[in-house]
Amino acid sequence: MHIWKVEILLALSVLAGCSGQVTKEATKEGITERKGQVVWAEDGSELAYAVITEEKQTTPEGEEKLSTRHQIFVQNPDGSQKREVSRMRDNVSGALYYMKQAGYLVVESVLSTGARRFDRVLMNGNEILIIEASEKPRPACPNVSLPQSVIPSPDGRVLASIYSPDCGQVTLEFMYANNLSMIDAQTLDIEQGVTPVWHPEGYLILVAQDGSTAWKIVMKEAAKKIAAPACKSPATSSSNIALDGRVASFEEDVLQIKEGSKQAAFACIP
Numbered sequence: 001m002h003i004w005k006v007e008i009l010l011a012l013s014v015l016a017g018c019s020g021q022v023t024k025e026a027t028k029e030g031i032t033e034r035k036g037q038v039v040w041a042e043d044g045s046e047l048a049y050a051v052i053t054e055e056k057q058t059t060p061e062g063e064e065k066l067s068t069r070h071q072i073f074v075q076n077p078d079g080s081q082k083r084e085v086s087r088m089r090d091n092v093s094g095a096l097y098y099m100k101q102a103g104y105l106v107v108e109s110v111l112s113t114g115a116r117r118f119d120r121v122l123m124n125g126n127e128i129l130i131i132e133a134s135e136k137p138r139p140a141c142p143n144v145s146l147p148q149s150v151i152p153s154p155d156g157r158v159l160a161s162i163y164s165p166d167c168g169q170v171t172l173e174f175m176y177a178n179n180l181s182m183i184d185a186q187t188l189d190i191e192q193g194v195t196p197v198w199h200p201e202g203y204l205i206l207v208a209q210d211g212s213t214a215w216k217i218v219m220k221e222a223a224k225k226i227a228a229p230a231c232k233s234p235a236t237s238s239s240n241i242a243l244d245g246r247v248a249s250f251e252e253d254v255l256q257i258k259e260g261s262k263q264a265a266f267a268c269i270p
Contacts, residue, residue, distance in 0.1 A: 030056045035250040036093045037072060041100035042156065042237035046104055047248055048074045048085070048098035061082050069094050072107060077177075077248075077257055091205055095149065099229055099237040102156030102177060102249060107132070118150040120159075120177065130180060141167035144193045144209070152177060154237040154266070158219075160204050162196045170194055170206065174219050184219040195232045200267045207232040233265045241265045 024209070029037045030270065036050030052070045064075040070093040075082035094108035094116065105121045117132040133148040146164040159180070170190045174183040192211035204217040207228055234241055240248050245260040262268075 006173065010072070010184065018019070034246075035253055037096040037240075038248050038250055038255065039096050039098050039240055040246070040248060041074075041098045042244040043100055043242075044242040044244060044246070046074050046076055046081075046098070046100060048072060048096060049250070049255075050093035050096060050107075051074050052087070052092060062217065068112075070109075072096070072105060074098065074123075077246075079255070084125075085123060086125055086127070090203070097152050097236065099152050099156030099177070102152075106150055106159070106268060116148045116248075118161075120180070128145065130159060130175075130254055133163060144172060144191075146193050149196065151196060151198065151235050153202055154200055155202070158183065158202075160196065160198070162247060172196075172206075172217055186217065186223060188215060188223055197229070197232045198236045198266075199229075205229060205232075213242070231264075231268045237266050239266060243267070 017134045026253050032054050034052050036052045038047055038049035040047055051071055052068065055067045057065055069088050069090055071083060071084060072086040072093070073084050078217070084137050086107070089107070089109065091109040091111050094110045095106070096108065097106040099105065107119050107121050107133050109117050109119070111117070115132065115134045118130040119127045121127050130150055131148070144167070148161070148163040148206055150159055150161050152158070157177055159175050159177050161175070162241055165173055165187065166172050168191050169187055170188060171185065171187045173185045174185060175181060188206070190206070194206040195209070197205050197207060199205055203219070205226070206215040206217065208214060211228050214226050216224045216226045237243065241260060241264055242248070243265050245262040245265050247260040249256050
């Protein structure tokens with residue numbers, strides 16, 4: 001089921017080092033923290049990342065349960081200008097995209113039930129629900145995996161929601177990122193899993209799981225079969241790989257930025 005609707009700290013300090021940046025959070029007994037996804041802004045000027053907090057709680061009945069929340073931060077690559085963007089949010093964070101020029105992030109939350117929700121988070125912290133998808137049993141479809149995803153276009157103007165409504169089907173819904181109004185929706189009959197990736201020219205490609213073929217999806221046009229592209233990741237201009245090839249990652253909670261190849265960055269599609 002898909003629902004469209006509007007929804008309107010931990011203190012941190014950053015220590016900069018030669019090989020990376022150590023981010024230390026205030027902790028107390030029963031609370032642990034770890035870093036989640038880290039991604040570059042689409043222009044490579046800043047980084048966004050999630051801090052995931054887990055807290056053991058005891059119910060009035062004496063049962064222990066684990067409360068999981070997360071918060072989104074952005075900062076410069078050298079660790080300066082670090083600031084919180086979101087409030088503390090429920091559940092574990094999943095996929096993350098930082099569209100700085102368009103002024104928002106797409107933040108995935110993964111519920112304990114397996115359901116996923118995606119929110120657009122503005123730089124002032126205001127949020128709007130993009131889509132919420134409940135995981136429910138579907139007819140058996142061997143060796144096919146297509147979890148719900150929401151991926152912004154390279155320029156951040158459009159959001160693409162991709163999911164499988166039934167075995168052998170893939171649905172794509174395109175909407176404007178600024179107001180979430182629908183632009184186009186298409187359902188394709190595809191008997192295998194696919195990987196969605198945006199093309200730099202602003203259309204979406206679905207790459208077949210076996211790499212044998214792909215489908216070019218232009219909004220308001222019929223899908224066309226094309227040759228599989230040279231690469232199928234990153235899916236858009238915001239990922240852990242900057243357009244110049246720099247790779248960002250957390251290693252034991254230390255932010256590392258390493259030189260990499262432009263061939264591994266978005267837009268390697270010929």
